């Protein structure tokens with residue numbers, strides 16, 4: 027058999043230049059003509075195609091293996107990162123490996139334009155290299171053996187990558203479980219794998235169209251590609267940002283449509299991979315559904331408006347989740363089928379600080395302004411996310427911007443409440459907010475941190491009072507005091523009968539002056555934001571002004587200062603959550619502080635988006 031194939035191969039090579047469209051590897055239907063098979067008889071052509079399938083299948087095994095090796099190194103790097111961080115320079119292992127490992131991390135951590143970091147870039151470049159290599163290796167580059175070979179190869183690659191796409195789309199996926207790299211951070215890889223699926227599927231379709239066969243297999247393949255194309259073009263960042271819900275629906279429908287169509291296209295070869303990939307995804311959905319049902323029995327979300335278009339959401343359930351995990355919230359009375367991710371901002375209760383955008387969060391905010399303290403039926407799916415164990419660190423540096431404070435406050439308050447059980451000696455807490463009134467978002471947490479001797483609290487306010495013009499046109503805080511009075515529903519408080527402490531969840535003590543009736547409170551809060559933001563009364567307003575600084579923090583200097591005099595066995599953790607620029611600076615500041623012989627420094631960046 028092997029010698030026959032070798033002979034066919036040489037013959038195909040010799041006849042390559044005379045090939046018609048598709049060459050010997052093509053799908054030409056005119057198999058009776060010997061010229062269409064590079065001078066082969068129909069039987070030889072069939073054998074050649076069989077051989078081509080064997081070569082492709084063999085190479086796909088190698089591609090699959092290469093992907094496994096890549097994933098293995100990814101896992102190894104992340105597991106050893108945690109291990110090396112905790113190990114520091116202790117023991118033989120620490121002494122030998124720490125220096126090269128840190129030298130590598132110093133480079134890998136830095137932000138690379140358009141990529142999360144240099145490390146991510148290296149990973150994606152390797153993945154791209156593998157795809158290019160396996161797309162062209164032993165195909166004769168389309169010239170000698172015909173474009174059919176490349177078309178088939180790309181189809182195989184697209185299939186393998188599709189399995190990866192499904193795997194990385196799962197919120198509960200094994201890679202996240204092993205690496206501690208949670209689903210939202212893996213999402214960037216999901217997107218890259220998706221891009222390759224579309225590119226390879228497109229090459230396959232373009233080349234296969236030349237070998238057009240008007241049968242149901244061809245039509246099913248074309249249908250799958252159309253689904254992929256819609257999915258691909260609807261996933262561009264500008265569409266995702268503007269119409270996330272449409273993007274999401276199109277995404278799910280097209281992904282399942284494409285998988286089903288591919289099942290008809292090549293039931294034998296693709297079937298198993300597709301069923302496996304779809305099965306994993308459906309399993310993930312079921313896990314999410316049942317967990318959601320479990321957590322959501324009788325769950326109510328109580329909502330309170332806060333200055334700066336924010337809402338505090340308090341669920342009437344207690345939880346002992348890892349601090350700064352996130353969960354998906356669905357409030358059917360606001361948006362029936364939408365669930366949105368939010369970070370749990372409290373160390374031991376289910377509270378969230380939500381910043382209003384244009385969709386669900388805007389509705390939530392409007393409802394909170396109209397009915398502060400209202401309890402709404404809510405479905406919660408979580409927890410997700412994998413945040414390092416900050417309790418084991420000696421020094422903790424936390425950077426947060428705006429509602430990214432949910433991440434930092436959850437971690438810092440968890441440490442402060444368990445200080446005796448922690449190794450933490452100091453917490454450098456830096457929170458950047460636009461207006462001083464936003465400090466109300468974490469009023470009681472600020473109080474806790476303020477009273478803890480190990481915390482160095484610094485709040486940077488980026489806007490001067492004179493700059494205070496609310497950016498959102500629909501915001502009730504964007505106007506004069508009169509406008510605000512007019513825009514808010516003024517009920518008679520005795521008529522509505524609502525006060526915050528009558529509602530479930532009010533025990534969380536959102537506001538210090540709970541004796542106010544709710545509409546008055548909403549009005550007072552919103553007006554206060556606009557008119558006298560820097561003279562807010564209440565516990566935060568009375569906070570010593572030395573916690574507030576104007577402008578932006580010099581993050582390099584803060585990290586340098588916080589890591590100064592640390593000994594080589596100290597464990598230092600930097601955590602950051604906020605706008606892209608803040609994360610970039612946190613990355614670069616941490617990378618600059620890492621030394622081969624000093625303390626062990628780790629970085630965790632939490633993002634409020636899909637990377």
Ligand SMILES: Cc1cc2nc3c(=O)[nH]c(=O)nc-3n(C[C@H](O)[C@H](O)[C@H](O)COP(=O)(O)OP(=O)(O)OC[C@H]3O[C@@H](n4cnc5c(N)ncnc54)[C@H](O)[C@@H]3O)c2cc1C
Nearest residue numbers: 266267270366367368369380381383384385386387634635
């Ligand atoms: C892991 C994680 C944790 C988060 N934690 C918080 C938090 O604690 N507080 C907070 O205020 N925000 C948080 N966010 C962001 C929050 O999920 C979005 O702002 C919210 O979903 C926007 O809903 P919307 O309908 O009002 O958005 P739109 O006005 O429709 O869009 C505004 C932006 O939000 C994005 N977005 C919309 N829906 C989603 C969604 N379901 N998932 C992800 N992004 C979406 C859009 O792409 C767009 O960029 C978090 C996001 C993630 C991924």
